[in-house]
Amino acid sequence: MSEAAQVVTDELRQWIVAQARAGHGADAVLQAMKASGWQEDIALAAMEEVMSGHLRDQEPGPEAPHAVVAAVPALSADAGHEIWAVDRTVRVVLSMAHPRIVVFADLLSPDECESLMAQATTRLARSETVVHATGGSEVNAARTSEGMFFSRGESELISRIEARLASLLNWPLENGEGLQVLRYAPGAEYKPHFDYFDPAQPGTAAVLRRGGQRVGTVVIYLNTPKEGGATVFPDAGLSVHPIAGHAVFFSYSQPVAATKTLHGGAPVIQGEKWVATKWLRQGRFD
Ligand code: PD2
Ligand code: ZN
Numbered sequence: 001m002s003e004a005a006q007v008v009t010d011e012l013r014q015w016i017v018a019q020a021r022a023g024h025g026a027d028a029v030l031q032a033m034k035a036s037g038w039q040e041d042i043a044l045a046a047m048e049e050v051m052s053g054h055l056r057d058q059e060p061g062p063e064a065p066h067a068v069v070a071a072v073p074a075l076s077a078d079a080g081h082e083i084w085a086v087d088r089t090v091r092v093v094l095s096m097a098h099p100r101i102v103v104f105a106d107l108l109s110p111d112e113c114e115s116l117m118a119q120a121t122t123r124l125a126r127s128e129t130v131v132h133a134t135g136g137s138e139v140n141a142a143r144t145s146e147g148m149f150f151s152r153g154e155s156e157l158i159s160r161i162e163a164r165l166a167s168l169l170n171w172p173l174e175n176g177e178g179l180q181v182l183r184y185a186p187g188a189e190y191k192p193h194f195d196y197f198d199p200a201q202p203g204t205a206a207v208l209r210r211g212g213q214r215v216g217t218v219v220i221y222l223n224t225p226k227e228g229g230a231t232v233f234p235d236a237g238l239s240v241h242p243i244a245g246h247a248v249f250f251s252y253s254q255p256v257a258a259t260k261t262l263h264g265g266a267p268v269i270q271g272e273k274w275v276a277t278k279w280l281r282q283g284r285f286d
Pocket of ligand 1: 229
């Protein structure tokens with residue numbers, strides 16, 4: 001199929017919606033479109049466009065862990081290089097369409113960064129990763145940081161940051177997981193991974209019962225490490241260097257590698273690296 005022919009017709013729209021309603025997985029729909037000649041990028045964009053108008057208010061059910069995702073967080077279409085988010089002007093320093101990656105400056109003030117690190121310090125423990133086979137979690141050599149979770153709304157500071165993120169990203173505060181703070185010592189890293197839950201894993205249905213799929217991530221830098229510790233996106237050839245108060249946001253409209261949101265935390269070489277991560281779910285995370 002020529003590129004000119006890759007136009008989203010009403011017929012294609014209806015077909016995508018029918019696949020989603022039937023509970024077919026995003027990857028299966030994507031593969032079927034590719035098999036009939038669609039380019040991967042264009043097929044994914046078509047799924048995103050079509051699904052953003054459908055099922056938005058439908059609670060993702062545990063019976064359909066594979067189902068095509070409906071909508072993703074998005075900056076308002078007219079967002080310029082400065083965005084007013086409740087109580088603060090946040091600056092946009094990089095914006096990429098595919099993969100969807102936005103880098104912000106001034107998301108947190110220096111005082112807010114310091115307070116978050118101070119509030120997290122005594123609660124840090126070796127980070128764990130989700131075991132996809134069971135839905136549980138365990139210590140993993142691929143993730144050598146220490147971390148802790150704040151509950152949503154746990155303090156005035158946490159509530160303030162959560163409200164700011166919800167406004168900035170146009171995504172309901174209730175769809176966010178609790179903020180996670182991570183501390184990486186020199187040599188610590190987080191090997192490349194996807195943040196969505198793998199629909200093919202048996203433990204995923206259990207994880208999705210609470211809030212559905214992850215559809216976006218915000219990694220906020222709380223300090224500026226002396227050397228190393230960039231957040232890397234190998235499929236985009238992009239490295240985001242940690243600077244206190246800055247953040248990188250990326251979204252994935254479907255739980256598929258074609259979103260090119262593979263990312264990792266490169267080893268810290270000198271000094272410590274502190275981040276706060278907010279994961280955004282498809283539905284309410286209660
Ligand atoms: O700390 C990072 O740069 C990083 C990299 C990859 C954090 C995460 N993933 C995460 O918290 O998901
Ligand atoms: Zn991650």
